[in-house]
Amino acid sequence: MRRYLQPAIIIPTLLALILGTVAGGMAWQRIEAAHRETLQRAFNAETGEIALKIDERFKAYRQVLRGARALFAASEEVTRQEWRQYVDALRLSEDYPGIQGVGFAVPLSASEVKHHERAMHDQGFADYRLSPPGTRTEYSAIIYLEPFDWRNQRAFGFDMYSEPMRREAMARARQLGTPALTGKVRLVQETATDTQAGVLLYLPVFRQHATLSTPAQREAAFVGWVYSPFRMNDLITGTFGESAPRVRLRIYDGHETTPSALLFDSHPTLPEQGPLRSLSTLELDSRVWTLAFDSAPELGIAPPALQLEQATIVLIGGLFVLLTASFCAARQRAVELARISTSLRRSEARYSALVNLSQDGIAALDARLCFTYLNPRLLALLGFPETELLGRRFDSLWPSEDAVRSQVLAERLRRGEVAAWEEQLHNADGRLITVIVTHAPHLDENGALQGAILTITDISERKASEERIRYLATHDPLTGLANRAMFMEQMNNSLLIAHRHQTRFALLFLDLDHFKAVNDSRGHAAGDALLLETARRMRRCLRASDLLARQGGDEFLALLHDIHGVDEAFTVADKIRQAIGAPFVLDGQTCVISVSIGIALYPDHGQDLETLTRNADAAMYRTKLGGRDGTTAAADTP
Numbered sequence: 001m002r003r004y005l006q007p008a009i010i011i012p013t014l015l016a017l018i019l020g021t022v023a024g025g026m027a028w029q030r031i032e033a034a035h036r037e038t039l040q041r042a043f044n045a046e047t048g049e050i051a052l053k054i055d056e057r058f059k060a061y062r063q064v065l066r067g068a069r070a071l072f073a074a075s076e077e078v079t080r081q082e083w084r085q086y087v088d089a090l091r092l093s094e095d096y097p098g099i100q101g102v103g104f105a106v107p108l109s110a111s112e113v114k115h116h117e118r119a120m121h122d123q124g125f126a127d128y129r130l131s132p133p134g135t136r137t138e139y140s141a142i143i144y145l146e147p148f149d150w151r152n153q154r155a156f157g158f159d160m161y162s163e164p165m166r167r168e169a170m171a172r173a174r175q176l177g178t179p180a181l182t183g184k185v186r187l188v189q190e191t192a193t194d195t196q197a198g199v200l201l202y203l204p205v206f207r208q209h210a211t212l213s214t215p216a217q218r219e220a221a222f223v224g225w226v227y228s229p230f231r232m233n234d235l236i237t238g239t240f241g242e243s244a245p246r247v248r249l250r251i252y253d254g255h256e257t258t259p260s261a262l263l264f265d266s267h268p269t270l271p272e273q274g275p276l277r278s279l280s281t282l283e284l285d286s287r288v289w290t291l292a293f294d295s296a297p298e299l300g301i302a303p304p305a306l307q308l309e310q311a312t313i314v315l316i317g318g319l320f321v322l323l324t325a326s327f328c329a330a331r332q333r334a335v336e337l338a339r340i341s342t343s344l345r346r347s348e349a350r351y352s353a354l355v356n357l358s359q360d361g362i363a364a365l366d367a368r369l370c371f372t373y374l375n376p377r378l379l380a381l382l383g384f385p386e387t388e389l390l391g392r393r394f395d396s397l398w399p400s401e402d403a404v405r406s407q408v409l410a411e412r413l414r415r416g417e418v419a420a421w422e423e424q425l426h427n428a429d430g431r432l433i434t435v436i437v438t439h440a441p442h443l444d445e446n447g448a449l450q451g452a453i454l455t456i457t458d459i460s461e462r463k464a465s466e467e468r469i470r471y472l473a474t475h476d477p478l479t480g481l482a483n484r485a486m487f488m489e490q491m492n493n494s495l496l497i498a499h500r501h502q503t504r505f506a507l508l509f510l511d512l513d514h515f516k517a518v519n520d521s522r523g524h525a526a527g528d529a530l531l532l533e534t535a536r537r538m539r540r541c542l543r544a545s546d547l548l549a550r551q552g553g554d555e556f557l558a559l560l561h562d563i564h565g566v567d568e569a570f571t572v573a574d575k576i577r578q579a580i581g582a583p584f585v586l587d588g589q590t591c592v593i594s595v596s597i598g599i600a601l602y603p604d605h606g607q608d609l610e611t612l613t614r615n616a617d618a619a620m621y622r623t624k625l626g627g628r629d630g631t632t633a634a635a636d637t638p
Contacts (some may be wrong), residue, residue: 012322013321013322016321016322017321019321020317020318020320020321021317023317024313024314024316024317027313028313031309031313039275039276039295040276043247043276043278043293043295044278046246046247047247047278047280047291047293050247050249050291050293051280051282051291053239054236054239054282054291055282055284057098057235057238057239058181058201058284058285060096061096061099061201061228061230062179062201062203062285064090064092064096064099064102064228065102065179065201065203065226065227065228066203067086067090067469068086068087068102068104068203068226069203069205069226070469070472070473071083071086071472072205072208072223072226073208073473074472074473074474074483074485075472075476075477075483076208076483076484076551076552076553077552078104078144080123080144082477083104083144083146084146084148087101087102087146087147088146088147089465089468090102092147096238097234097237097238097239098230098234098235098236098237098238098239099228099230099235099238100151100152100187100189100198100228100229100230100231100234101145101146101147101152101228101229102145102146102226102227102228103142103144103145103146103152103155103226103227103228103229104142104143104144104145104205104224104225104226104227105140105141105142105143105160105170105224105225105227106140106141106143106223106224107138107139107140107161107222107224108130108138108139108140108141109138109139110135110136110137110138110139112139113130113139116130116141117129117130120143120157125156128156128157129157130157130159131157131158131159132158132159132162134162136159136161136162138161139159139161139162140159140160140161140170140225141157141158141159142155142156142157142158142160143157151189151191152189154188154189155187155188155189155229158188160200163185165182165183165184165185166182166185166200168182168183169181169182169183169200169202169287170202170225172286173202173203173204173225174204174218174219174222174225175215175218175219176215176218177204177206177212177218178204178285178286179201179202179203179285180201180202180203180285180286180287181199181200181201181202181284181285181286181287182199182200182201182202182287183199183253183254183287184197184198184199184253184261184263185197185198185199185200186198187200187229187231189229189231190231194233196231196232196233196234197231197232197262197263197264198229198230198231198232199229199230199232199235199253199263199287200227200228200229200230201227201228201230201285202225202226202227203225203226203227204218204222204224204225205222205223205224205225205226206218206221206222206223207221207222207223208485232251232263232264233264235264236249236251236264236266247266247276247293247294247295248265248266248267248270248293248294248295249264249265249266249267249291249292249293250262250264250265250266250291250292250294251263251264251265251289251290251291251292252289252290252292253287253289254288254289254290255281255288255290256290257279257290257292261290263289270294275295276293276294276295277292277293277294277295278292278293279291279292279293280293358375358377359377360377360455360456360457361374361375361377361378361381361382361435361454361455361456361457361458362374362375362377362378362453362454362455362456363375363378363394363453363454363456364451364452364453364454365394365451365452365453365454366450366451367448367449367450367451368393369393369394369395369406369409369410369413369452370391370392370393370394371389371390371391371392371393371394372390372451373390374386374389374390378456381427381433381435381456381458382397382425382427382428383427383428383429384427384428394454395409397425397426398423398424398425398426399424399426399432409439412439412441413439413441413449413452414441414449416441416443416447417441418438418439418440418441419438419439420436420437420438420439421436421437422434422435422436422437422459423435423436423437425456433458433460434458434459434460434463435456435457435458435459435460436456436457436459437454437455437456438454438455438456438457439452439453439454439455440452440453440455473485474486476549476550478528478531478532478550479531479532479535479550480535481535481548481549481550481556482547482548482549482550483549483550484549484550484551484552484557486549487547487549487551487557487559488609490547490559491507491547491559491609491612492609494559494561494602495602495607495608495609498602498603499603499607503562504562504563504564504565504601504602504603504604505559505560505561505562505563505601505602506559506560506563506566506568506569506572506599506600506601506602507557507558507559507560507599507600507601507602507612507613507616508557508558508559508560508569508572508573508576508597508598508599508616509555509557509597509598509599509600509613509616509617509619509620510538510555510556510557510558510576510595510596510597510620511554511555511556511595511596511597511620511624512534512554512555512556512580512593512594512595513593513594513595513596513624513628513629514593514594515527515530515531515554515593516554518530518586518591518593522586522587522589522591526586526587529586529587530584530586530591530593531550531554533584534556534580535548535550535556537576537579537580537582538556538558538576538579538580540579541572541575541576541579542558542560542572543560543561545561545562546558546559546560546561547559547561558572558576560572563601565601566599566601566604566633569599569601569633570599570631570633573597573599573631574631576595576597577594577595577597577629577630577631580593580594580595581593581594581595581629594628594629595629596620596623596624596628596629596630597620597623597630597631597632598615598616598617598618598619598620598621598622598623598631598632598633598634599616599619599631599632599633599634600612600613600615600616600619600633600634601633601634604634605633605634606634615634616634618634619632619633619634620632
């Protein structure tokens with residue numbers, strides 16, 4: 001009987017073993033392929049996120065330079081002190097890590113070099129020299145570069161136009177009027193220690209109110225370049241902060257991946273190529289970077305989960321070689337269910353980490369708009385204990401109760417609308433913070449509101465910065481008076497109102513007499529103090545409805561609304577002359593100045609901005625020629 005039993009056992013066993021081996025081999029290959037596909041997807045997602053972060057970082061740097069250019073547009077002249085204050089306000093090391101500084105360079109012809117160096121000596125830089133030395137047809141000079149630390153001081157006075165790579169980007173920005181990024185350069189700030197590759201980003205600055213439609217017009221209106229130098233290791237490290245890329249990132253200048261074109265290598269000690277590799281290009285301000293990504297070597301090692309699944313296949317094949325196809329199918333479904341469950345747990349853990357570590361506030365509301373969850377960032381932003389907010393309505397944080405607004409919010413959520421809006425919320429200190437609120441409602445299968453997810457982003461600092469920029473664009477930074485741009489806009493409005501209501505107004509041009517002598521003999525600080533006190537005295541002579549502005553230097557403009565004749569304007573001018581003629585005390589010393597005034601009356605002396613300003617200016621100069629310290633109306637000019 002054994003003789004017949006053995007073949008009956010051995011043959012089905014061998015057939016089952018063959019079938020199990022084939023099935024196990026196929027499953028083995030499928031798991032490995034799925035593992036490789038998962039690694040590839042994760043690798044692609046991470047490399048795409050890296051490229052996006054670099055691109056977003058450069059967008060922020062462009063905004064920094066545009067803000068610097070706006071400073072020139074807002075002022076007749078940007079002083080070194082104003083430049084330093086502007087750059088200090090940017091908080092580069094905190095908000096823009098990786099940027100080496102923000103500078104301003106001017107173009108020079110060969111005949112202007114000596115005069116430029118003497119002017120810099122007069123500003124207190126006795127050792128200033130344009131570098132590198134040599135005869136060239138065209139020069140440039142870095143005159144502002146903040147923060148003015150020891151590294152940036154090495155670049156002070158450097159002629160960037162002397163180096164071909166920088167010159168190409170500077171010429172491109174100048175001709176096209178757009179930002180321009182250089183190729184790989186060695187920054188002047190580099191020393192023998194921790195040498196890094198560098199790049200520079202330029203943005204052209206043009207004269208105010210100039211037409212910039214053609215290259216020739218841009219060339220004629222060109223003033224200089226605002227720019228930022230970047231050390232590549234500092235730039236990329238600052239871009240990612242603590243979350244450095246887990247893959248090896250190499251950045252090359254251009255399309256060639258040669259050692260001479262290498263700008264940055266995140267892991268220079270790793271092997272040349274990892275298990276996964278990809279190349280992509282990133283265009284930044286007409287300059288192409290090639291991003292080479294390599295996975296770390298450990299990605300090629302099978303993780304414990306994969307090893308466990310492979311061991312399970314071997315075990316199943318050994319234990320269940322005699323099972324039927326239906327059992328194998330059931331096992332396959334179980335394996336698939338286990339894989340999905342593992343993926344779900346990982347997704348939940350990832351979601352929890354993202355919510356808890358997010359830099360934005362995240363909250364969950366129930367159908368009554370009451371808080372059911374707040375992440376740590378939102379709790380820190382609001383300052384309330386979690387127990388005090390849970391169960392509290394979201395609209396209770398609004399500055400004032402508004403039943404209509406609350407009803408509108410509830411209706412939007414019930415309709416399933418996803419929306420974002422700007423809102424002010426009370427925090428625990430009673431202060432109002434400005435935020436962007438984005439809501440995403442959750443509806444059940446019947447369309448009934450179950451709750452909503454809120455994302456709350458604090459933009460209080462950004463709003464404050466925007467208000468500061470708006471102020472700088474319309475006011476003189478020294479005196480706080482309106483600048484010329486704001487004055488002309490207000491004067492244009494006054495023209496429209498006066499024309500509509502058949503009223504009059506007067507334009508006063510005021511130029512301080514002997515101011516330059518005080519400024520030269522006692523220094524710029526005394527000159528600034530004199531201008532501040534002059535502005536205060538002038539304001540006291542005007543009505544609240546009148547407008548006073550500083551045109552630049554020691555010239556001022558005054559707009560007197562709703563007056564009946566030139567005699568009223570002369571009366572105001574005499575008050576100003578008497579106020580300015582009173583002695584000034586500067587640093588314990590007394591000085592006396594006067595003011596020359598020209599008056600143009602609307603509509604008697606002009607019915608448009610250009611005619612009125614020209615006639616008032618001519619009247620002021622007539623006063624100057626007549627001995628100063630007086631007032632002349634436009635009708636009295638030749």
